[in-house]
Amino acid sequence: MIATSDFKKGRKILFRDEPYMVIDFAHVKPGKGGAYVRTKMKNMITGLMREETFRSGEKFEDPGLEYKDMQFLYNEDMLYHFMDLDSFEQVSLNKNQLEEALDYLKEQEIYNALYFKGKLITINAPMFMELKVVDAPPGVRGNTAQGGGTKTIKLETGLVLQAPLFIEEGDILKIDTRTNEYIERI
Known part of the structure; x- marks a missing residue:
């Protein structure tokens, strides 16, 4: 169980049967009444942002997210094909499911796939990538x-x-995929 006192940026919780990531939070202790936590969260399936207020000490379940390494194979007819490196199973995703990693898709590169209840919800690019200038x-x-x-x-x-x-x-060039910034020339 994850209590509101354990909140930090990037913490993942299960809220209303969906995985959410805490983007920002603030513990508030008013002069009168009980303390509470004001949070800004992102739904990890839909990508929608949500602001919620919770009582201090409220507890949430861990979403049970699973991470797997997937290799990008190719792109065909607006579908992007990946292969699970453990089972060699191939999965096809559309552009909407890849919004964060779309600018970094390179054939034969390894990406981190995020699963929720056995269903693939998103693909994340490695923290740093080496890309050629065209x-x-x-x-x-x-x-x-x-x-x-x-x-x-x-x-x-x-x-x-x-x-x-x-x-x-x-x-x-070595590129930081979190900030889209140049790091160094290789």
């Missing part, structure tokens, strides 16, 4: 006051982001 305009150093400017580049998965001026087409 389009990088030449950097013009004179456009910056300090010399540490950035330019817009395009990666092999279609992701567009800001990178330093010295990045060229064909470079392999």
